[in-house]
Amino acid sequence: MAKEKKILIFSPFKNDNNLYPHCAVFFKELANFANIDFQFFSERGLVLERISKIIKQEPLKKFSYQRLIDVKNEYKYLLEKYKNTDYDIVIAIDSVPYIIASMIFKTSKIILWSHDFRSYDESVSKNILYKLSNRYTRHYLLKNKSLIIQDDAREEVLLKSINVKKDCVKTMYMPVSLKEVNAFKEYNPNDKPMLMQIGGISDYRSYSDLLIKHYNENSELYDLTIHGYISDEIKILLQNISNKPVVSDGFYNPLETHNIVINSNIGFIAYVPTDLNFQNIRFASGQLVEFLRTGKPLIIMGKTNLNQFIEENKVGVSINSIDELNVAIKQITSNYNEYSRNCIQMFEKYYNIEKYINEFKLNFIDN
Structure with missing residues (x-):
């Protein structure tokens, strides 16, 4: 009998009652045929966006960089935590957790599960920290080659935003999806809708x-x-x-x-x-x-x-x-x-x- 794969979910969303339903259902179903661990990482990218604006306006003020220092310390903590731990697969949700996971887990298959991102048509994508994030996302995606995203339209925008050609990655399309429910209810056309x-x-x-x-x-x-x-x-x-x-x-x-x-x-x-x-x-x-x-x-x-x-x-x-x-x-x-x-x-x-x-x-x- 084949050994169950070990999978780590590396997520900017806490594994609690506020977790997106499609994520919660997906993780629960994965646990039927793999050993699943969950690691919360506090930065998704939105805070970095605000910091980038502050740095541009007030580059000499120390407090402007505090969140960056916090992220660095969190990375160092996780690097130590997982230095003797291997996973077959790491699923990292969105770009910043993906970059950090790729830096920590050198021998695992790292998958970028893209939910949301700053697209090339947004002015904020020109911020220095987003440019840096895109550069590292591109680097690791070209190395790891595995992407999960909702559909081909969003894939096209993401890859264009980070300057990666479609044939350089293996993509699985997975829409936001849930399990079926027995919740059908008849409607009487005479009733007010x-x-x-x-x-x-x-x-x-x-x-x-x-x-x-x-x-x-x-x-x-x-x-x-x-x-x-x-x-x-x-x-x-x-x-x-x-x-x-x-x-x-x-x-x-x-x-x-x-x-x-x-x-x-x-x-x-x-x-x-x-x-x-x-x-x-x-x-x-x-x-x-x-x-x-x-x-x-x-x-x-x-x-x-x-x-x-x-x-x-x-x-x-x-x-x-x-x-x-x-x-x-x-x-x-x-x-x-x-x-x-x-x-x-x-x-x-x-x-x-x-x-x-x-x-x-x-x-x-x-x-």
């Missing part, structure tokens, strides 16, 4: 202000629930409207989000496409997967590659502005069952994590 928005509830990222204002003026046509992290601006807005949506902002185990989503009829997903990261979102949206696996048709707003995708698969309606929302709701409710069935089918085709677990095993465990 319940819209739901989940995730980050904000104006700067998800047009939540436009949705809430629209509901305030049209609450006789549909009900609205918002669930997730609510920004301060949205909290102020909620205090100043007469027709308030149902607000679910307390802590809820992310792995149980489907138990909230099941109470809706239609999902509302909106992204403010500020960069290529948010434009190429069709295989990188946890919100999308939660609605699809519970059979909830979708209304999509914001110019991303998700708009055409959901209409091609007949799981929802794309709108260009909030003024089109009422028409979109009517279009969905008039043919709700077909939209709902298509959602389940689309989930099984693209977002069921079972198929990607098997693919990972084939690509990285069995050979």
Whole structure:
């Protein structure tokens, strides 16, 4: 009998109840055929971005460099911790943990699992620390050659951002994906539909202000629930409207989000496409997967590659502005069952994590 592989998850996300659901499910499934350890590393890159701005403005102030010193000390601690420990595979999430893992584990297969990154079209990518991060990511990716990313569109942007040719790496495409759930709920077309928005509830990222204002003026046509992290601006807005949506902002185990989503009829997903990261979102949206696996048709707003995708698969309606929302709701409710069935089918085709677990095993465990 073959010996189980030892895998280390090197992650900027803590292994707790706030861990992204698709990560938690993936790690749990991996444990069925490998020995899994988990190492938290505190820096993903966002703090380095802020430091880079401070250094540019105040280069002589010692406190500007404190976070860099902390990262260096954390690296030295981990280097000592793992000096006599070997792993067959190290899965490092995002660039900074990937660089650190590659510096520590010299004999392991190191895989970059890319969730998020600064793309070449963002001005912040020109910061000195991001340039340095990209240089080292490129160096180690050319050496290690193993990449997991959501799809080919995001792969193209990532590789262009770090100046790596596609044929230099072995890539596995793994969308944000989850396990199927038995959470289908019938909708009576005579009932007022319940819209739901989940995730980050904000104006700067998800047009939540436009949705809430629209509901305030049209609450006789549909009900609205918002669930997730609510920004301060949205909290102020909620205090100043007469027709308030149902607000679910307390802590809820992310792995149980489907138990909230099941109470809706239609999902509302909106992204403010500020960069290529948010434009190429069709295989990188946890919100999308939660609605699809519970059979909830979708209304999509914001110019991303998700708009055409959901209409091609007949799981929802794309709108260009909030003024089109009422028409979109009517279009969905008039043919709700077909939209709902298509959602389940689309989930099984693209977002069921079972198929990607098997693919990972084939690509990285069995050979």
